[in-house]
Amino acid sequence: MTRRKDHHGPYRRAVITGASSGIGEAFAKALPDRTDLLLTGRNDTALGELADALKKTGRHVERLVADLSEDKGRDSLVQAAQAFAPDLLINNAGLGAFGRAVENEPLTERAMIEVNVVAPAVITRALLPEMLQRAREEGRRAGLVVVASTAAFQPLPYLATYAATKAFDYFYAQGLASELEYEPIDVLTVCPGPTKTRFFERAGGRRQPAGSPMSSAKDVADQALRALGRQNVVTIGASNRAYRGIAKLLPERILRGPTRRALRESFKGR
Numbered sequence: 001m002t003r004r005k006d007h008h009g010p011y012r013r014a015v016i017t018g019a020s021s022g023i024g025e026a027f028a029k030a031l032p033d034r035t036d037l038l039l040t041g042r043n044d045t046a047l048g049e050l051a052d053a054l055k056k057t058g059r060h061v062e063r064l065v066a067d068l069s070e071d072k073g074r075d076s077l078v079q080a081a082q083a084f085a086p087d088l089l090i091n092n093a094g095l096g097a098f099g100r101a102v103e104n105e106p107l108t109e110r111a112m113i114e115v116n117v118v119a120p121a122v123i124t125r126a127l128l129p130e131m132l133q134r135a136r137e138e139g140r141r142a143g144l145v146v147v148a149s150t151a152a153f154q155p156l157p158y159l160a161t162y163a164a165t166k167a168f169d170y171f172y173a174q175g176l177a178s179e180l181e182y183e184p185i186d187v188l189t190v191c192p193g194p195t196k197t198r199f200f201e202r203a204g205g206r207r208q209p210a211g212s213p214m215s216s217a218k219d220v221a222d223q224a225l226r227a228l229g230r231q232n233v234v235t236i237g238a239s240n241r242a243y244r245g246i247a248k249l250l251p252e253r254i255l256r257g258p259t260r261r262a263l264r265e266s267f268k269g270r
């Protein structure tokens with residue numbers, strides 16, 4: 001869907017979750033120098049270093065340490081973000097855990113749902129009404145980005161909970177895009193495939209999924225910001241785009257065997 005050419009130039013204040021590393025950090029670096037930032041994550045040292053580097057352009061940068069797996073952290077982010085009055089919200093924070101769901105740490109299983117599902121839904125619900133109101137009053141467009149994953153395209157054994165949380169992100173953001181089609185907001189669902197960040201190691205992955213070249217976090221952020229305002233879903237990388245097409249066409253039972261073999265390789269040894 002074509003909307004406008006000057007897509008992310010006008011954003012003045014962006015809130016980025018999961019800005020302390022990987023794709024969130026890359027979003028912070030990729031936004032124009034004149035966009036003020038509210039960066040959030042749990043790692044204060046990493047957030048501080050990033051904030052110091054990004055302040056050098058003269059922009060205003062705030063940081064907030066908040067654990068998005070808890071109501072307390074989500075509430076403190078909502079409060080800080082409401083005061084910051086963003087026109088761009090990037091829901092990026094997330095985690096995964098390889099392994100059989102019935103054997104994974106119960107707290108990690110729960111954290112995936114809290115951070116990947118509850119946090120974007122609660123934060124978006126809290127911030128969007130005022131973002132829309134400001135956009136209408138100021139005659140500008142707001143932006144909403146949700147980082148889903150190619151893991152959302154099909155059920156994934158050995159990443160069952162993670163894939164289900166990303167399916168939520170994928171459908172939630174697309175549903176919102178449709179509901180808000182005639183409002184002054186651009187909504188984008190981002191579907192990265194395997195990307196060089198700390199994600200894979202933190203998730204307990206042993207090997208990269210076979211057949212998927214790794215993207216850089218910068219590629220993901222750059223492609224997403226280019227797509228924002230121009231389309232509602234962006235899948236990063238040609239092979240991932242081809243896979244999205246295949247996953248839409250083929251019955252799930254045909255993909256199940258190859259998917260299980262590829263994912264089993266990724267967490268082998270556990």
Ligand SMILES: NC(=O)c1ccc[n+]([C@@H]2O[C@H](COP(=O)([O-])OP(=O)(O)OC[C@H]3O[C@@H](n4cnc5c(N)ncnc54)[C@H](OP(=O)(O)O)[C@@H]3O)[C@@H](O)[C@H]2O)c1
Pocket residue numbers: 017018019020021022023024040041042043044066067068069092093094095096111115147148149150191192193194195196197198199200202217
């Ligand atoms: N890397 C991939 O292959 C890949 C592929 C598809 C989609 N994605 C998605 O991309 C997003 C970013 O991941 P990444 O690859 O950049 O991984 P990453 O380097 O591990 O970054 C994850 C970010 O999420 C934050 N986070 C995790 N748990 C949190 C919590 N409880 N409270 C607050 N923040 C929390 C982390 O902050 P702290 O470290 O400060 O806690 C960090 O900033 C995730 O939603 C992930 O699902 C990644």
